[in-house]
Amino acid sequence: MIEVLSVTSEVYPLIKTGGLADVAGALPGALSGSGVTMRTLVPGYPAVMARLSGGREVASFADLFGVRGRLVAGRVDGLDLIVLDAPALYDRPGNPYVGPEGWDWPDNWKRFAALSWVASELGLGLVEGYRPQVIHAHDWQAGLVPAYVKYGPSSTLKTVMTVHNMAFQGTFGAEIFGQLRLPEHAFSVEGVEYYGGVGYLKAGVECADVVTTVSPSYAGEIRTPAFGMGLEGLLNNRSATVFGVLNGIDMDAWNPATDTALAQTYSASTIQNRLANKRAVQEAFGLDPADGPLFAVVSRLTWQKGIDLLAANIDLMVAEGAQLAVLGSGDAELENAVRSATMRHPGRVGLVTGYNEKLSHLVQGGADVMMVPSRFEPCGLTQLYALRYGCVPLVSRVGGLNDTVIDANVAALQAEVATGVQFAPPSETALADAIRRTLALYADEKSWKKMQRRGMKSDVSWATSAARYAQLYASLIGLSTDDSADD
Numbered sequence: 001m002i003e004v005l006s007v008t009s010e011v012y013p014l015i016k017t018g019g020l021a022d023v024a025g026a027l028p029g030a031l032s033g034s035g036v037t038m039r040t041l042v043p044g045y046p047a048v049m050a051r052l053s054g055g056r057e058v059a060s061f062a063d064l065f066g067v068r069g070r071l072v073a074g075r076v077d078g079l080d081l082i083v084l085d086a087p088a089l090y091d092r093p094g095n096p097y098v099g100p101e102g103w104d105w106p107d108n109w110k111r112f113a114a115l116s117w118v119a120s121e122l123g124l125g126l127v128e129g130y131r132p133q134v135i136h137a138h139d140w141q142a143g144l145v146p147a148y149v150k151y152g153p154s155s156t157l158k159t160v161m162t163v164h165n166m167a168f169q170g171t172f173g174a175e176i177f178g179q180l181r182l183p184e185h186a187f188s189v190e191g192v193e194y195y196g197g198v199g200y201l202k203a204g205v206e207c208a209d210v211v212t213t214v215s216p217s218y219a220g221e222i223r224t225p226a227f228g229m230g231l232e233g234l235l236n237n238r239s240a241t242v243f244g245v246l247n248g249i250d251m252d253a254w255n256p257a258t259d260t261a262l263a264q265t266y267s268a269s270t271i272q273n274r275l276a277n278k279r280a281v282q283e284a285f286g287l288d289p290a291d292g293p294l295f296a297v298v299s300r301l302t303w304q305k306g307i308d309l310l311a312a313n314i315d316l317m318v319a320e321g322a323q324l325a326v327l328g329s330g331d332a333e334l335e336n337a338v339r340s341a342t343m344r345h346p347g348r349v350g351l352v353t354g355y356n357e358k359l360s361h362l363v364q365g366g367a368d369v370m371m372v373p374s375r376f377e378p379c380g381l382t383q384l385y386a387l388r389y390g391c392v393p394l395v396s397r398v399g400g401l402n403d404t405v406i407d408a409n410v411a412a413l414q415a416e417v418a419t420g421v422q423f424a425p426p427s428e429t430a431l432a433d434a435i436r437r438t439l440a441l442y443a444d445e446k447s448w449k450k451m452q453r454r455g456m457k458s459d460v461s462w463a464t465s466a467a468r469y470a471q472l473y474a475s476l477i478g479l480s481t482d483d484s485a486d487d
C-alpha cells in the first residue's frame, strides 16, 4: 500500500465552496482498490469540527505560528480525516477564505502556512504509526507543503502539487517571509520568492516533485502567457514533470437513478421522466411551466465563468423562445445584470442566489441545456454532472470543457458521437451563434434525445484518472502500481 496524505482547504461533504471540494472528497474513495490509502488533512472550520464527534487527538502544538493547535483524527462519511483544530485560525464565521463581509481574512497567509507546515511535519513522522510516503497538495492553500519538504530535514518524502485554478495564487508581501519557518535561502527564485513577494502556488509549482493540473488541455494552456498568469515560464521549465489528469465525478452522489434531490429519478431509458424535474425547476426559479427549451447555469458568477457573455445574450435567448434558470452568486455587477434580466423577462428568466447543493442537483435533472461559457476552465465539473444527467452541455472550447464535451458539428452528428455544443472564442457573438445552434438541435427531438443518452453513457467517472494518480504516486516512490497493489 502507498500512503498518501491529501492536503486541502475544502473537502465535500464537510466544507465546499467549489470544485476543489468535490475532487478532494471523491479522490480517496476512487483510489480504493488501486493500492493507495489516502488520508485528508483539512482545517478545523466550525462546519468540520461539528462533524468530527468521536475523533481522537493525535498531536498537539503549543506554538503553531503563535497559537495553540492540535490534530484530531476521525472518519467522516467514508473519509479518513486528520483535522487541524486551531480555533484562533479557523473557528470563524464566513467561508474558508473570507469573512461574512466578503473580505479575505488578513491572516490567510498564516492560516494556510500553518496547514502546510503541519502537513510536512506529518510527513516526517509526527504521529506514531503514521508516515505518508507522498503528500498531495491542492491549490495555493497547500502550496507551501512542497517548500517545507524541500527545505526541511532530508527525507524520502515526495510531493505532488495539483493546480485546480491558476487564477488563485496566494501571493503575499515579502514581510511575512520571516514568520514562515523557512530558512533564509528559501526566499529565492528556486523557492518561495515571487516577483519580490511570497507566492504560495509558485512555491508549490517550483518545489513539488510532480505538478498536475485537472485536464490535459489546461496543462498545455497554462504554459502560455494567456493562461499561465505569470507562472508559464516556470511551467515550461519543468514541462517534463507537469501532467494533466482529468477530474472525474462521484458516480454515487451524482446518479439520476437514485438522487433524492430530484422530483423524479430516471435513467437513460426513462429520459422522459425528466419532465417532472423540469417543472420543479421552473417552479423553484419562478418560471412559467412552459415546454420550450430550458437553459441553466450553476456557477460562481464571475468573469472566469463568462457570466457577462451570458448576460449579454439573455434577451436573444428569450426572443428565441427559451427560458433561463441561474443558480449562483459572486460579483455584484454580474449578479445585478442577471437580476435585471429577470425583471425584463418575468416568467422566462429566474435567478436563485446563494449556494444550494440540493437545488444544483435538481437543475441538472430538469434543465435541457447547461451553459458553461467560461473564459478559462481548468476542468469544470458542472458539464460532467450535466452529461451524467442528460442535460446537454453548451460550453466554450477551453481547458477541460474542450476535453470532455464532443461538439455537435456535422461530422460528429453523422458519426453519432456528439454530446454537446462547443463555441470559440469565448465572446458574446460566438456564444450567440452557439445558442442558435443549440436551439436548432433541440428542435429535432429525436436526435436531441440521442445526444442526451450519449451524454448519460459517456464515462465521467474517476476510473481512468484515479489509476493515473496511483501510477504517479507509485513512480515517485519507485514502485510500479502492481507492486503497490500486492502489499
Ligand SMILES: Nc1ncnc2c1ncn2[C@@H]1O[C@H](COP(=O)(O)OP(=O)(O)O[C@H]2O[C@H](CO)[C@@H](O)[C@H](O)[C@H]2O)[C@@H](O)[C@H]1O
Pocket (backbone or CB within 6 Å): 017, 018, 019, 020, 022, 023, 164, 165, 214, 247, 298, 299, 300, 327, 328, 329, 353, 354, 355, 356, 357, 360, 377, 378, 379, 380, 381, 382, 383, 400
Ligand atoms: N450556487 C451554487 N449552488 C450549488 N452548487 C454550486 C453553486 N455554484 C457552483 N456550484 C457547484 O460548485 C462546483 C463548481 O465546480 P467547477 O469545477 O465547475 O468550478 P470551480 O471553479 O469551483 O473549480 C475549480 O476547481 C475544479 C476542480 O478541479 C475545476 O474543475 C475547475 O475547472 C476549477 O475552476 C460544482 O460542483 C457546482 O455544482
